[in-house]
Amino acid sequence: MVAHFIRSGWARFENETTSVTLLPGQVVFRDTTKPWRFWFGPATRSRTVVVPRDQLVRHAVVPGKLPQIVVTDTGLAEVRLLTGFLDLARRFADDALSPLGRSVSQDVGIQLLAAAMGAARTAEAGEHTNVVLAAARRFVDEHLADPNLAPALIAQELHISLRSLHRAFEDTDDSVMVYVRRQRLRRARVELLTPGARVAGVAARWRFSDTSHFIRHFKAAYGSTPTAFIEKESRRRRQDLSRA
Known part of the structure; x- marks a missing residue:
């Protein structure tokens, strides 16, 4: 050659x-x-x-x-x-x-x-899938605030097909967008601990379509509404301060 x-x-x-x-x-x-x-x-x-x-x-x-x-x-x-x-x-x-x-x-x-x-021998299927999954998760975690974050964008940025992307998530508990939503909920939960945080603002910042949509998924993930979570954490902080 x-x-x-x-x-x-x-x-x-x-x-x-x-x-x-x-x-x-x-x-x-x-x-x-x-x-x-x-x-x-x-x-x-x-x-x-x-x-x-x-x-x-x-x-x-x-x-x-x-x-x-x-x-x-x-x-x-x-x-x-x-x-x-x-x-x-x-x-x-x-x-x-x-x-x-x-x-x-x-x-x-x-x-x-x-x-x-473009003629390289491909890795074994399982190895290739693990590499794709790790790369996709890393890309998602770095672009959670992007309003255009979707499977098509992820596949495009990783230079893989949509089929390869979805196949990489098949053996996990999440689909691509379920993983995206779960990671956004984690970021939102951390932000709700910030003094003065407002539920609507946090929901919008982490790209939930509306507040009710955010509340529903937050409760399913963490067992309480965002407001109840804020109140519980506030009480816990006050108790910790009183003990100190």
């Missing part, structure tokens, strides 16, 4: 079934076991990386799934990670690393190339 990172000018690759033209900021990955015709425009500057095809298949790509050609943008995170790794690797002389170090760095480079191509 050969990767061409186009820095200036243009390049064109053709075979019997495919024709692509590359411009600055693009990269093409092509399988050289297939015959290609190619042209580079005047003053074209590019970076070329060659990876043994058998190494790529052995370590990173599902056999039989290696694409003939892939064109993508060098601004994508996976491609930027690959180019960053290549830049770092060039700083080391051939004898700077131990045999183990060279082997590990080669494997990392191959894995990054496969990811940049």
Whole structure:
């Protein structure tokens, strides 16, 4: 497999079934076991990386799934990670690393190339699901105040399908939006302990559609209404102060 990172000018690759033209900021990955015709425009500057095809298949790509050609943008995170790794690797002389170090760095480079191509071998189903679930929960926890927080947004930001997102939650007690609501209720419960907190304001801040909706879910989760919870906590604080 050969990767061409186009820095200036243009390049064109053709075979019997495919024709692509590359411009600055693009990269093409092509399988050289297939015959290609190619042209580079005047003053074209590019970076070329060659990876043994058998190494790529052995370590990173599902056999039989290696694409003939892939064109993508060098601004994508996976491609930027690959180019960053290549830049770092060039700083080391051939004898700077131990045999183990060279082997590990080669494997990392191959894995990054496969990811940049979008052809990386997927993890085992359970492992992949756990990774997706953890990432989704982290994203939700960091964006609870976002009024647009919904499965479609979460899937988009994690670069996964809606199906993958919902499947990750299947073995938990929550659906995606039940988890969102539960986390918002936890944040709201903490805020209700703030002196002067108003139920309506807290409900609105944590994106409940109306106060009655918030009260109903709060009571189901914690066994009392928000007002009763505030009063109970206030009494407890007064008692603690009187004992002190």
